Amino acid sequence: MPTTADIFIPCFVDQLYPATAMNMVKVLERVGVRVNYNPAQTCCGQPAYNAGYVEQSRAVAEKFLQDFAAPPTEAARYVVSPSASCVGMVRNSYEQLFAGTAQQPACRGVQGRTYELTEFLVEVLGITAIPGARLAGKYTYHDSCAALRECGIRAAPRQLLDGVAGLERIEMAETTTCCGFGGTFAVKFEAISVAMAQQKVEYALDTGADFIVSTDVSCLMHLESYIKKEKLPLKCLHVADVLASGW
The missing domain is CATH 3.40.50 (Rossmann fold)
Incomplete structure (x- = not known):
């Protein structure tokens, strides 16, 4: 069954x-x-x-x-x-x-x-690769605070993403540091929130990656807003979007 x-x-x-x-x-x-x-x-x-x-x-x-x-x-x-x-x-x-x-x-x-x-x-389920998943390029991974600290998730998304054909992982500095979103934190403390996003994006750019990938679109939404405003050569993708690519 x-x-x-x-x-x-x-x-x-x-x-x-x-x-x-x-x-x-x-x-x-x-x-x-x-x-x-x-x-x-x-x-x-x-x-x-x-x-x-x-x-x-x-x-x-x-x-x-x-x-x-x-x-x-x-x-x-x-x-x-x-x-x-x-x-x-x-x-x-x-x-x-x-x-x-x-x-x-x-x-x-x-x-x-x-x-x-x-x-x-x-x-x-014991699955570490999605059959047919394919995406050309390099990615760097963002550990969201909730995934890492609340749920203890670190290895699973990387295992699945590393199983995507054509995709190469390059770890950024301070991958476990908060992106600055934090829900209402981004509204109440806008300047701090934006500065944290800037730092995270700069670390990602330093890797030469094409994509920032994470388990949480809330983080990615925050980072993508900064990336688009600054017209930077990075794209944010949720892990599900990557795993569903190429087939």
Whole structure:
């Protein structure tokens, strides 16, 4: 029986980068995963939580638990997302939101089934290369704060990207340093945020890479804004966009 995954598409991916969501589906189906999408899904609650609106965030998170509850007639399914940031929210911040509540058992169930795309492919399915994936050029990888620090994701995306024909990895300096986005941080502390993006882009340019690749389009959106403003010769790609290339 094929593995079934419920996909969670974050609000900003749905609204700003729908092609990345479709590429994730393309990749999952390529490796034999049966994909299910619940159109009632909305947000994981992270924006409100990070802004300090805990009660409002809990209400959104409760809906997330309902949207991804195991179907009563089926075994519990994996929840897969193209955003390590949202996965980190579910795995970590939900602990505070639902500690000591009636929803805690349901929360733990969903937490144990929720994965970022690359760790799902590598750690759950044991896949380290997508058949037919091809992209000519050099890339440098940006470790998002959420992926690295909240989810412990480092090797999986690199393994998959290194399996893409024609693509060469060149690590940049300070790859684990924050890009400066941080959600509302970029709004509240614009000057600092832009300076951090500039530094990250300069490190990427120093490698001679054609692409900056990451697990999080939120980081890439921030970096791409700076790149476009300065008219620099770099392109930002989500890992799903790369893995879906060439076939």
